[in-house]
Amino acid sequence: MQVIQILVVYILHNLKTTQANCQARCEQTNGRTTDTGMTNRALVGHSFKNFTVNKPYDCLLLCFVEKCRCQAYQMMGEHNCELLDEDRVAAPDDFVEKQGYEYYDMSREYEKTERNNACANQPCSNKCCEDNPCSNGGTCTELCHHAKQKFNCTCAIQSYGKFCEKNIPQSCKQLQLEAKNSIQSDVYSLYDPTTKTLYQTFCDFTSETGFVWTLLESFSLANNNHFKAQPFYKDYPVNQNSFKWNKFRLSLPIMKSTLSHSTHFRATCNYTDGLLTTDYLRGKTTELNILLLNGRPCVTLEYINIRDHEGYNVSVWMIQEEKPQPSHIHTDSHLGGHFCPSRFKIAKNGSIGGEGEDNFGLYVTFNRKHRCSRRDSSTTQWWFGEQ
Numbered sequence: 001m002q003v004i005q006i007l008v009v010y011i012l013h014n015l016k017t018t019q020a021n022c023q024a025r026c027e028q029t030n031g032r033t034t035d036t037g038m039t040n041r042a043l044v045g046h047s048f049k050n051f052t053v054n055k056p057y058d059c060l061l062l063c064f065v066e067k068c069r070c071q072a073y074q075m076m077g078e079h080n081c082e083l084l085d086e087d088r089v090a091a092p093d094d095f096v097e098k099q100g101y102e103y104y105d106m107s108r109e110y111e112k113t114e115r116n117n118a119c120a121n122q123p124c125s126n127k128c129c130e131d132n133p134c135s136n137g138g139t140c141t142e143l144c145h146h147a148k149q150k151f152n153c154t155c156a157i158q159s160y161g162k163f164c165e166k167n168i169p170q171s172c173k174q175l176q177l178e179a180k181n182s183i184q185s186d187v188y189s190l191y192d193p194t195t196k197t198l199y200q201t202f203c204d205f206t207s208e209t210g211f212v213w214t215l216l217e218s219f220s221l222a223n224n225n226h227f228k229a230q231p232f233y234k235d236y237p238v239n240q241n242s243f244k245w246n247k248f249r250l251s252l253p254i255m256k257s258t259l260s261h262s263t264h265f266r267a268t269c270n271y272t273d274g275l276l277t278t279d280y281l282r283g284k285t286t287e288l289n290i291l292l293l294n295g296r297p298c299v300t301l302e303y304i305n306i307r308d309h310e311g312y313n314v315s316v317w318m319i320q321e322e323k324p325q326p327s328h329i330h331t332d333s334h335l336g337g338h339f340c341p342s343r344f345k346i347a348k349n350g351s352i353g354g355e356g357e358d359n360f361g362l363y364v365t366f367n368r369k370h371r372c373s374r375r376d377s378s379t380t381q382w383w384f385g386e387q
Contacts, residue, residue, distance in 0.1 A: 037102035042074055044094050047082040054079065056104065063106050068128035068150050074103040085162070108147035126150050138164030157198050158191045167191075171261060172203035172214045173386050181205075187243045195253045200243040204383070207275035213266065213385040214258050220246035222376040224363045229326040232291050232382075245272055245379055255291055255384070262384035264302075265290050267360040269371035271381045279371040280305050281316070281331070281360065282385075290329055290382070293320040298340035306333045306359055307351075307369050311344035319362075329382070330361035 037056060048069060053059050059081035063070040072087035077100060087105055088095040095103070129140035134153035141152045155164035168191040169175040175190075176183055185204045192199065204213035219227045223246055230236045230249075237251035250258070266282040268275060283301040298315045305311075317336035320329035335356040337345025351357040352367045359370055360380055366373035372380045 037075065037104045039102055040097055040099050041103045042076075042096060042098035042101035043072060043084050043086065043088055043091060043103060044096055044098070046084045046086045046091060046094060047074075048085050049083040051081040051083075052079050053081045056081075056102070059083075060104065060106070064108075068126070069133060070106060071148065072104060072106045074101055076101050110147050133163055135159065135163055135165045136167065157196065158193070168198065171258070171386075172201075172205070173212045173261065175203060176205055176212055192254045192257050194257045195251070197251070197254065199240045199250065199254060201240070201248075201250060202243065204271075204275075207271075208385075210387050211264065211385045212387075213383040214262070215248070215250075216255055216258070216382045216384060217249040218245050218271070218379055218381045219248065220377055220379050221363060221366070221373050223247045228328050228362050228364065230328055231294070231320045231322070231326055232329055233294060233320075234326070246377070252291070258384045259285060259289070259291060262386045264385040264387075266383045266385060268381045268383070269360075270379055272379070276371070277303070277305050277310075278308055279359070285384070288318060290320070293318065293329060295319075295321055296339070304331075304344060306331075306347045307367070309333075309344070309347040309349065311342065311347075314344040315340040315342045316344060328361035330358045330363075332356040333359050 049066065051059065051062055053062070056075050059073045059075060062081060063073040063083050066083055069085050070083045071090065072084040074082050074084065076082065086094070088103065126142050126144055128151040129142050132140050133151065134140045134155070136159040137156040138153040138159065141154065143149050143151055153162065153164050155161070158168050160166050160168060168189060169178060170191055170193055172188070172190070175188060183205055185202070185206050187200055187202050189198060189200050191197070202215040202218075204215070207213070216232075217227070226238070226247065227249070232255065233252070235252035236249055238247055238249040240248070240250050240254070262285055264282060264284055265288070267280065269279045281301055281304040283299065287301070288297075288299045296317060296319045299318045300313060301311075301316050303310070303312055304314065304316055316331055317340045318329065318331055319327060321327055333347040334351035334353055337348050350369065352365055355365045357367050357370075358365055360372060360382075363373055368374055372378055
């Protein structure tokens, strides 16, 4: 194969394609006149310009002229040229087998000259930020140290990516839709447009068919003192930028944003062991707004299970209040049947008496037979869900 070295001097003079650090260093690339592409391979999702050309060598020249962005190129058929903003090394997961394509790496480097240190203290000037390639309010900074990286984008808080071209999802549901349902339940970073805040939480896509759940709070019994006097209507963010199952809560403004597109709430125990419907409750946000509750109403829940006593569409005593002392939202399986007569009063069987048995929060009096309070390491979770 004949290898030729291209030094495009007219581009340097007319377009200032390769000037860097005022040193006027010439850029060069290695190209081949014969077929050296990778057959039936393509880099997907990184094409930013398309051309019709006579031969692959013309595509090489077009990539060279696109000095700021083009990192590689590929041909589809004999005449369709695609310029790429990444190469197969930078984006290996996007380099796939694709019939009819031919992929080419693009080599770029600055020619070494005796004047390399002539203007070392001068600001970089390669003009790659003139048209600001950074999207979504990103800030462009010119770089002149290497011909393959001529600018950097510093993204605004709500975006990410090499060109800040990707928006951080605003909800777990949006995450699911963008992933076309192919996504794992996990901790994700989300952006709340109301507060303009980036935060972390756990998104559950799989535990209940038809629901996407966003975690509001999770704490261990050992950390109950941090939560027992914190009703949901108080702003009490904990570790929302460094997620922890044993000590976590979203801020009240972010919970309000989540509630605005939610249909349900639920409480779970030890979710990391897998969702079990023993010691679990679920209700509709139209029946109870847990962010506003201040009192002791009887609320109809879709389902509740306490120590394997279960009820469907039953009236349950839900407690969250400021006086006589602030209390975290919870229910009381010992006294609840007295205040809210229903079939669910059978949960009193096996309950702790005295002041009553606190379930799913507060835990002033708790039962070691309840999964949320079985051990000091046992955890309680509260969620908002949407369908």
